[in-house]
Amino acid sequence: MKQDIIDYLKDKSILVLGYGREGKSAVEFIQQNLPGADFAVAARDELLIDNVHTYWGDDYLDACKEYDIVIKSPGVVIKDYLDDEQKAKITSLTDLFLRFTKNLVIGITGTKGKSTTSSLIYHILHNCHKDAILVGNIGRPCFDIINDLDRDTIVVFEMSSHQLEFVQASPHIALLLNIYEEHFDHYTTPEGYFNAKKNIFRHQGKDDLLIYGDIFQHTDHAEIDELPVRKINIYHDINIPRKVIKTSLIGEHNYYDILAAVAACEACGVTEDDALKAVETFRGLPHRLEYVGEYKGIKFYNDSIATAQEAVISAIKAIGNVDTIILGGMDRGLDYHVLVEFIRGTSIRNVLLLPNTIEPFERIFNEAPHSQILMPVDNMEVAVRTAYEVTAGGHTCLLSPAAASYNSYKNFEERGNDFCRLVQQYGK
Secondary structure, three states: OHHHHHHHHOOOOEEEEOOOHHHHHHHHHHHHHOOOOOEEEEEOOOOOEOOEEEEEOOOHHHHHHHOOEEEEOOOOOOOOOOOHHHHOOEEOHHHHHHHHOOOOEEEEEOOOOHHHHHHHHHHHHHHOOOOEEEEEOOOOOHHHHHHHOOOOOEEEEEOOHHHHOOOOOOOOEEEEEEOOOOOHHHOOOHHHHHHHHHHHHHOOOOOOEEEEEEOOOOOOHHHHHOOOOEEEEOOOOOOOOHHHOOOOOOOHHHHHHHHHHHHHHHOOOOOHHHHHHHHOOOOOOOOOOEEEEEEOOEEEEEOOOOOOHHHHHHHHHHHOOEEEEEEOOEOOOOOOHHHHHHHHOOOOOEEEEOOOOHHHHHHHHOOOOOOOEEEEOOOHHHHHHHHHHHOOOOOEEEEOOOOEOOOOOOOHHHHHHHHHHHHHHHOO
Protein backbone atom coordinates (compact mmCIF):
# COMPACT_ATOMS: atom_id res chain seq x y z
CA MET A 1 0.00 0.00 0.00
CA LYS A 2 2.69 2.48 0.98
CA GLN A 3 4.46 2.24 -2.36
CA ASP A 4 1.15 2.55 -4.21
CA ILE A 5 0.42 5.82 -2.41
CA ILE A 6 3.92 7.10 -3.15
CA ASP A 7 3.51 6.23 -6.84
CA TYR A 8 0.16 8.01 -6.92
CA LEU A 9 1.51 11.20 -5.37
CA LYS A 10 4.88 11.44 -7.05
CA ASP A 11 5.30 13.95 -9.86
CA LYS A 12 2.26 15.89 -8.60
CA SER A 13 2.23 19.24 -6.87
CA ILE A 14 0.55 18.68 -3.51
CA LEU A 15 -1.26 20.99 -1.11
CA VAL A 16 -1.88 19.76 2.43
CA LEU A 17 -5.04 21.59 3.49
CA GLY A 18 -5.29 21.99 7.25
CA TYR A 19 -2.62 21.34 9.85
CA GLY A 20 -4.27 19.38 12.62
CA ARG A 21 -3.50 15.73 13.40
CA GLU A 22 -4.13 14.53 9.86
CA GLY A 23 -2.40 17.47 8.22
CA LYS A 24 0.72 16.88 10.27
CA SER A 25 0.57 13.17 9.45
CA ALA A 26 0.32 13.98 5.72
CA VAL A 27 3.31 16.34 5.91
CA GLU A 28 5.38 13.73 7.73
CA PHE A 29 4.52 11.10 5.11
CA ILE A 30 5.51 13.41 2.25
CA GLN A 31 8.75 14.48 3.88
CA GLN A 32 9.77 10.89 4.63
CA ASN A 33 8.71 9.27 1.37
CA LEU A 34 8.69 11.94 -1.33
CA PRO A 35 11.97 13.85 -0.98
CA GLY A 36 12.02 16.95 -3.15
CA ALA A 37 8.24 16.89 -3.65
CA ASP A 38 6.54 20.12 -4.73
CA PHE A 39 4.22 20.59 -1.76
CA ALA A 40 2.88 23.25 0.57
CA VAL A 41 0.55 23.56 3.56
CA ALA A 42 -2.45 25.89 3.89
CA ALA A 43 -4.50 26.68 7.01
CA ARG A 44 -6.60 29.53 8.34
CA ASP A 45 -4.39 30.37 11.30
CA GLU A 46 -0.84 31.67 11.00
CA LEU A 47 1.40 28.83 9.96
CA LEU A 48 5.20 28.58 10.03
CA ILE A 49 6.80 25.19 9.25
CA ASP A 50 10.53 24.79 8.73
CA ASN A 51 11.45 24.32 5.06
CA VAL A 52 7.80 24.15 3.94
CA HIS A 53 5.96 26.79 1.95
CA THR A 54 2.78 27.83 3.77
CA TYR A 55 -0.41 29.79 3.10
CA TRP A 56 -2.58 31.17 5.84
CA GLY A 57 -5.25 33.78 6.47
CA ASP A 58 -8.88 34.22 5.45
CA ASP A 59 -8.15 33.39 1.79
CA TYR A 60 -6.08 30.26 2.44
CA LEU A 61 -8.45 28.10 0.36
CA ASP A 62 -7.39 30.02 -2.75
CA ALA A 63 -4.15 28.03 -2.65
CA CYS A 64 -6.09 24.95 -3.81
CA LYS A 65 -6.20 26.42 -7.32
CA GLU A 66 -2.42 26.23 -7.64
CA TYR A 67 -1.85 22.49 -7.01
CA ASP A 68 -2.54 19.19 -8.76
CA ILE A 69 -3.85 17.42 -5.68
CA VAL A 70 -5.23 18.64 -2.34
CA ILE A 71 -4.96 16.42 0.76
CA LYS A 72 -7.74 17.84 2.93
CA SER A 73 -7.93 17.56 6.72
CA PRO A 74 -11.35 16.74 8.24
CA GLY A 75 -11.76 20.07 10.03
CA VAL A 76 -11.48 22.22 6.90
CA VAL A 77 -14.84 23.55 5.72
CA ILE A 78 -15.15 23.84 1.93
CA LYS A 79 -18.88 24.39 1.25
CA ASP A 80 -19.13 26.33 -2.06
CA TYR A 81 -15.85 28.21 -1.70
CA LEU A 82 -14.32 25.97 -4.37
CA ASP A 83 -15.96 25.08 -7.68
CA ASP A 84 -16.50 21.50 -8.88
CA GLU A 85 -13.26 21.44 -10.87
CA GLN A 86 -11.26 22.45 -7.81
CA LYS A 87 -13.14 20.02 -5.56
CA ALA A 88 -12.23 17.21 -7.96
CA LYS A 89 -8.60 17.65 -6.84
CA ILE A 90 -9.46 16.90 -3.22
CA THR A 91 -8.42 13.68 -1.53
CA SER A 92 -7.66 12.88 2.10
CA LEU A 93 -5.74 10.41 4.21
CA THR A 94 -8.94 8.36 4.52
CA ASP A 95 -9.49 8.33 0.76
CA LEU A 96 -5.90 7.36 -0.05
CA PHE A 97 -5.86 4.67 2.63
CA LEU A 98 -9.11 3.10 1.40
CA ARG A 99 -8.06 3.26 -2.23
CA PHE A 100 -4.71 1.55 -1.79
CA THR A 101 -4.87 -0.66 1.30
CA LYS A 102 -4.66 -4.41 0.91
CA ASN A 103 -5.87 -4.98 4.48
CA LEU A 104 -9.39 -5.75 5.60
CA VAL A 105 -10.98 -2.48 6.74
CA ILE A 106 -14.01 -2.21 9.02
CA GLY A 107 -15.33 1.34 8.63
CA ILE A 108 -17.75 2.73 11.19
CA THR A 109 -19.78 5.91 10.93
CA GLY A 110 -23.04 7.35 12.23
CA THR A 111 -24.26 10.53 13.83
CA LYS A 112 -24.03 8.87 17.22
CA GLY A 113 -22.45 5.71 18.56
CA LYS A 114 -19.51 5.42 16.17
CA SER A 115 -16.75 5.86 18.76
CA THR A 116 -18.25 3.34 21.17
CA THR A 117 -18.92 0.85 18.37
CA SER A 118 -15.45 1.26 16.87
CA SER A 119 -13.78 0.78 20.24
CA LEU A 120 -16.00 -2.21 21.02
CA ILE A 121 -15.16 -3.89 17.69
CA TYR A 122 -11.46 -3.41 18.36
CA HIS A 123 -11.90 -4.73 21.91
CA ILE A 124 -13.69 -7.86 20.69
CA LEU A 125 -11.17 -8.58 17.94
CA HIS A 126 -8.22 -8.00 20.27
CA ASN A 127 -9.70 -10.22 22.98
CA CYS A 128 -10.41 -12.93 20.41
CA HIS A 129 -6.74 -12.92 19.34
CA LYS A 130 -7.22 -11.17 16.01
CA ASP A 131 -4.50 -8.81 14.80
CA ALA A 132 -6.38 -5.51 14.80
CA ILE A 133 -5.60 -1.81 14.98
CA LEU A 134 -7.89 1.16 15.74
CA VAL A 135 -7.56 4.39 13.73
CA GLY A 136 -9.43 7.38 12.34
CA ASN A 137 -11.76 9.87 13.94
CA ILE A 138 -11.11 8.38 17.37
CA GLY A 139 -7.75 10.16 17.34
CA ARG A 140 -5.04 8.29 15.40
CA PRO A 141 -4.50 9.20 11.73
CA CYS A 142 -4.50 6.18 9.45
CA PHE A 143 -1.16 7.11 7.84
CA ASP A 144 0.50 6.83 11.25
CA ILE A 145 0.01 3.05 11.25
CA ILE A 146 0.95 2.15 7.67
CA ASN A 147 4.32 0.78 8.75
CA ASP A 148 2.67 -1.27 11.52
CA LEU A 149 0.40 -3.29 9.22
CA ASP A 150 0.96 -6.95 8.57
CA ARG A 151 -0.87 -8.78 5.82
CA ASP A 152 -3.57 -10.07 8.22
CA THR A 153 -4.04 -6.91 10.30
CA ILE A 154 -7.68 -5.83 10.49
CA VAL A 155 -8.05 -2.05 10.42
CA VAL A 156 -10.93 -0.76 12.56
CA PHE A 157 -11.53 2.72 11.17
CA GLU A 158 -13.88 5.25 12.80
CA MET A 159 -14.98 7.65 10.05
CA SER A 160 -16.59 11.06 10.48
CA SER A 161 -18.66 12.71 7.77
CA HIS A 162 -15.75 15.10 7.20
CA GLN A 163 -13.39 12.19 6.55
CA LEU A 164 -15.90 10.56 4.20
CA GLU A 165 -16.92 13.65 2.25
CA PHE A 166 -14.44 13.28 -0.63
CA VAL A 167 -13.64 9.54 -0.59
CA GLN A 168 -13.69 7.49 -3.80
CA ALA A 169 -13.44 4.11 -2.09
CA SER A 170 -15.35 2.36 0.70
CA PRO A 171 -14.32 -0.12 3.40
CA HIS A 172 -14.83 -3.86 2.96
CA ILE A 173 -17.13 -3.96 6.00
CA ALA A 174 -19.13 -0.74 6.40
CA LEU A 175 -21.22 0.13 9.46
CA LEU A 176 -23.67 3.00 9.03
CA LEU A 177 -25.27 3.10 12.46
CA ASN A 178 -27.66 6.01 11.99
CA ILE A 179 -28.10 9.36 10.26
CA TYR A 180 -29.57 12.34 12.11
CA GLU A 181 -29.34 16.09 11.66
CA GLU A 182 -25.86 17.22 12.68
CA HIS A 183 -22.80 19.21 11.51
CA PHE A 184 -24.82 21.32 9.08
CA ASP A 185 -22.37 24.18 9.62
CA HIS A 186 -19.83 22.20 7.54
CA TYR A 187 -22.12 21.74 4.54
CA THR A 188 -24.06 23.94 2.13
CA THR A 189 -27.22 21.85 2.58
CA PRO A 190 -28.31 19.06 4.97
CA GLU A 191 -28.04 16.66 2.03
CA GLY A 192 -24.31 17.38 1.90
CA TYR A 193 -23.95 15.87 5.37
CA PHE A 194 -26.20 12.90 4.61
CA ASN A 195 -24.35 12.18 1.36
CA ALA A 196 -20.97 12.33 3.06
CA LYS A 197 -22.09 9.69 5.56
CA LYS A 198 -23.41 7.45 2.78
CA ASN A 199 -20.05 7.46 1.00
CA ILE A 200 -19.12 4.71 3.45
CA PHE A 201 -21.07 2.26 1.25
CA ARG A 202 -21.31 3.94 -2.15
CA HIS A 203 -18.10 2.40 -3.49
CA GLN A 204 -18.55 -1.08 -2.06
CA GLY A 205 -18.52 -4.17 -4.31
CA LYS A 206 -20.22 -7.54 -4.40
CA ASP A 207 -17.83 -9.13 -1.89
CA ASP A 208 -18.36 -6.39 0.70
CA LEU A 209 -20.73 -6.12 3.68
CA LEU A 210 -22.96 -3.24 4.82
CA ILE A 211 -24.33 -3.26 8.37
CA TYR A 212 -26.89 -0.50 8.84
CA GLY A 213 -29.32 0.84 11.39
CA ASP A 214 -31.56 3.91 11.72
CA ILE A 215 -30.89 5.59 8.36
CA PHE A 216 -34.15 5.71 6.43
CA GLN A 217 -35.28 9.14 7.60
CA HIS A 218 -32.63 10.49 5.23
CA THR A 219 -32.04 7.50 2.93
CA ASP A 220 -34.31 5.98 0.30
CA HIS A 221 -34.91 2.24 0.76
CA ALA A 222 -34.11 1.69 -2.91
CA GLU A 223 -30.66 3.19 -2.39
CA ILE A 224 -29.88 0.34 0.00
CA ASP A 225 -31.83 -2.40 -1.77
CA GLU A 226 -30.00 -1.84 -5.04
CA LEU A 227 -26.52 -2.11 -3.54
CA PRO A 228 -24.59 -5.12 -4.90
CA VAL A 229 -23.37 -6.08 -1.41
CA ARG A 230 -24.35 -8.34 1.44
CA LYS A 231 -26.51 -6.36 3.85
CA ILE A 232 -27.38 -6.74 7.53
CA ASN A 233 -30.09 -4.60 9.14
CA ILE A 234 -29.20 -4.16 12.81
CA TYR A 235 -32.88 -4.06 13.82
CA HIS A 236 -34.19 -6.97 11.78
CA ASP A 237 -31.39 -9.37 10.83
CA ILE A 238 -29.60 -9.96 14.14
CA ASN A 239 -31.28 -12.09 16.80
CA ILE A 240 -29.40 -11.80 20.08
CA PRO A 241 -31.76 -11.48 23.07
CA ARG A 242 -30.95 -8.68 25.48
CA LYS A 243 -30.89 -11.09 28.40
CA VAL A 244 -27.82 -12.92 27.06
CA ILE A 245 -25.77 -9.69 26.71
CA LYS A 246 -23.82 -8.84 29.84
CA THR A 247 -22.48 -5.32 29.58
CA SER A 248 -21.76 -2.17 31.57
CA LEU A 249 -23.13 -0.06 28.70
CA ILE A 250 -26.55 1.36 29.45
CA GLY A 251 -29.37 2.35 27.12
CA GLU A 252 -31.31 0.97 24.18
CA HIS A 253 -28.95 2.60 21.67
CA ASN A 254 -25.97 0.75 23.13
CA TYR A 255 -27.80 -2.56 22.74
CA TYR A 256 -27.99 -1.97 18.99
CA ASP A 257 -24.37 -0.77 18.87
CA ILE A 258 -23.39 -4.08 20.47
CA LEU A 259 -25.39 -6.00 17.84
CA ALA A 260 -23.61 -4.10 15.07
CA ALA A 261 -20.20 -4.74 16.61
CA VAL A 262 -20.86 -8.45 17.05
CA ALA A 263 -22.05 -8.75 13.44
CA ALA A 264 -18.90 -7.03 12.17
CA CYS A 265 -16.67 -9.29 14.23
CA GLU A 266 -18.53 -12.41 13.09
CA ALA A 267 -17.72 -11.35 9.52
CA CYS A 268 -14.05 -11.51 10.58
CA GLY A 269 -14.33 -15.07 11.86
CA VAL A 270 -15.20 -14.45 15.52
CA THR A 271 -17.99 -16.63 16.91
CA GLU A 272 -21.01 -14.98 18.50
CA ASP A 273 -20.27 -16.62 21.86
CA ASP A 274 -16.68 -15.37 21.88
CA ALA A 275 -17.77 -11.88 20.86
CA LEU A 276 -20.33 -11.69 23.68
CA LYS A 277 -17.74 -12.86 26.22
CA ALA A 278 -15.50 -9.99 25.12
CA VAL A 279 -18.40 -7.52 25.39
CA GLU A 280 -18.61 -8.33 29.12
CA THR A 281 -15.19 -6.78 29.75
CA PHE A 282 -15.70 -3.60 27.68
CA ARG A 283 -16.00 -0.55 29.92
CA GLY A 284 -17.11 2.18 27.54
CA LEU A 285 -15.44 5.49 26.75
CA PRO A 286 -15.06 8.81 28.55
CA HIS A 287 -17.66 11.51 27.82
CA ARG A 288 -20.21 8.94 26.59
CA LEU A 289 -22.78 8.45 29.34
CA GLU A 290 -19.83 8.48 31.72
CA TYR A 291 -20.80 8.17 35.37
CA VAL A 292 -18.88 10.90 37.19
CA GLY A 293 -20.05 9.91 40.67
CA GLU A 294 -22.51 10.76 43.42
CA TYR A 295 -21.84 14.01 45.28
CA LYS A 296 -24.07 15.57 47.95
CA GLY A 297 -26.74 13.02 47.13
CA ILE A 298 -26.80 13.88 43.40
CA LYS A 299 -25.62 11.55 40.63
CA PHE A 300 -23.71 13.21 37.80
CA TYR A 301 -23.29 11.92 34.24
CA ASN A 302 -20.97 13.33 31.58
CA ASP A 303 -22.34 12.87 28.06
CA SER A 304 -20.36 15.69 26.47
CA ILE A 305 -20.05 13.83 23.16
CA ALA A 306 -23.82 14.14 22.63
CA THR A 307 -24.00 16.89 20.00
CA ALA A 308 -27.13 15.55 18.26
CA GLN A 309 -30.56 15.81 19.85
CA GLU A 310 -31.24 12.10 19.24
CA ALA A 311 -28.17 11.28 21.34
CA VAL A 312 -29.54 13.42 24.19
CA ILE A 313 -32.90 11.68 24.02
CA SER A 314 -31.17 8.30 24.19
CA ALA A 315 -29.14 9.46 27.21
CA ILE A 316 -32.22 10.65 29.11
CA LYS A 317 -33.98 7.34 28.42
CA ALA A 318 -30.93 5.31 29.41
CA ILE A 319 -30.25 7.05 32.72
CA GLY A 320 -33.76 7.78 33.94
CA ASN A 321 -34.40 9.88 37.06
CA VAL A 322 -32.86 12.99 35.42
CA ASP A 323 -33.87 16.08 37.37
CA THR A 324 -31.43 18.58 35.83
CA ILE A 325 -30.02 18.66 32.32
CA ILE A 326 -27.32 20.95 30.96
CA LEU A 327 -27.88 21.85 27.31
CA GLY A 328 -26.29 24.13 24.75
CA GLY A 329 -23.10 25.27 23.12
CA MET A 330 -22.08 26.41 19.67
CA ASP A 331 -25.09 27.54 17.63
CA ARG A 332 -25.12 25.66 14.31
CA GLY A 333 -28.67 26.62 13.39
CA LEU A 334 -30.12 23.20 14.25
CA ASP A 335 -33.84 22.70 14.81
CA TYR A 336 -34.30 21.51 18.41
CA HIS A 337 -38.07 20.94 18.29
CA VAL A 338 -37.77 17.13 18.57
CA LEU A 339 -35.59 17.33 21.68
CA VAL A 340 -37.65 20.05 23.37
CA GLU A 341 -40.90 18.19 22.74
CA PHE A 342 -39.37 15.08 24.28
CA ILE A 343 -38.11 16.94 27.37
CA ARG A 344 -41.54 18.56 27.85
CA GLY A 345 -42.94 15.06 28.33
CA THR A 346 -40.38 14.00 30.96
CA SER A 347 -40.06 14.64 34.68
CA ILE A 348 -36.97 16.80 34.15
CA ARG A 349 -37.48 19.97 36.21
CA ASN A 350 -34.38 22.07 35.54
CA VAL A 351 -32.93 22.93 32.14
CA LEU A 352 -29.64 24.83 32.37
CA LEU A 353 -28.81 26.55 29.08
CA LEU A 354 -25.24 27.34 28.01
CA PRO A 355 -24.26 29.99 25.44
CA ASN A 356 -24.68 30.32 22.42
CA THR A 357 -27.91 28.37 22.02
CA ILE A 358 -29.86 29.97 24.87
CA GLU A 359 -32.20 31.93 22.58
CA PRO A 360 -33.28 29.05 20.29
CA PHE A 361 -33.89 26.71 23.21
CA GLU A 362 -35.89 29.32 25.15
CA ARG A 363 -37.93 30.21 22.07
CA ILE A 364 -38.83 26.61 21.27
CA PHE A 365 -39.62 25.71 24.89
CA ASN A 366 -41.92 28.73 25.19
CA GLU A 367 -43.91 27.86 22.08
CA ALA A 368 -46.01 25.54 24.25
CA PRO A 369 -46.75 25.06 27.96
CA HIS A 370 -44.01 23.26 29.86
CA SER A 371 -43.21 22.42 33.47
CA GLN A 372 -39.45 22.84 33.13
CA ILE A 373 -37.61 25.76 34.71
CA LEU A 374 -35.26 27.30 32.14
CA MET A 375 -32.07 28.77 33.58
CA PRO A 376 -29.58 30.52 31.27
CA VAL A 377 -26.03 30.29 32.63
CA ASP A 378 -22.88 32.08 31.56
CA ASN A 379 -20.52 29.10 31.50
CA MET A 380 -19.96 25.56 32.75
CA GLU A 381 -18.86 26.65 36.21
CA VAL A 382 -22.12 28.51 36.78
CA ALA A 383 -24.02 25.53 35.36
CA VAL A 384 -22.44 23.05 37.78
CA ARG A 385 -22.81 25.38 40.76
CA THR A 386 -26.47 25.91 39.89
CA ALA A 387 -27.01 22.17 39.41
CA TYR A 388 -25.91 21.56 42.98
CA GLU A 389 -28.39 24.18 44.15
CA VAL A 390 -31.48 23.00 42.26
CA THR A 391 -31.16 19.24 41.70
CA ALA A 392 -33.27 17.14 44.07
CA GLY A 393 -31.41 14.70 46.28
CA GLY A 394 -31.42 11.14 44.97
CA HIS A 395 -31.80 12.38 41.40
CA THR A 396 -29.45 12.97 38.48
CA CYS A 397 -27.77 15.90 36.76
CA LEU A 398 -26.88 15.14 33.15
CA LEU A 399 -24.54 17.05 30.86
CA SER A 400 -25.80 16.14 27.38
CA PRO A 401 -25.49 19.36 25.39
CA ALA A 402 -27.06 18.66 21.94
CA ALA A 403 -24.52 21.17 20.63
CA ALA A 404 -20.88 21.37 19.67
CA SER A 405 -18.36 22.83 22.09
CA TYR A 406 -16.23 25.04 19.86
CA ASN A 407 -17.66 28.35 21.09
CA SER A 408 -16.08 27.73 24.51
CA TYR A 409 -13.81 24.68 24.29
CA LYS A 410 -11.31 23.06 21.95
CA ASN A 411 -13.46 19.93 21.67
CA PHE A 412 -16.07 17.86 23.49
CA GLU A 413 -13.36 16.12 25.55
CA GLU A 414 -12.21 19.42 27.02
CA ARG A 415 -15.82 20.34 27.79
CA GLY A 416 -16.44 16.98 29.48
CA ASN A 417 -13.23 17.20 31.49
CA ASP A 418 -14.19 20.68 32.69
CA PHE A 419 -17.60 19.40 33.76
CA CYS A 420 -16.07 16.49 35.69
CA ARG A 421 -13.51 18.75 37.36
CA LEU A 422 -16.18 21.23 38.47
CA VAL A 423 -18.51 18.50 39.73
CA GLN A 424 -15.73 17.16 41.91
CA GLN A 425 -14.64 20.63 43.00
CA TYR A 426 -18.09 21.74 44.15
CA GLY A 427 -18.92 18.29 45.52
CA LYS A 428 -16.33 18.50 48.28
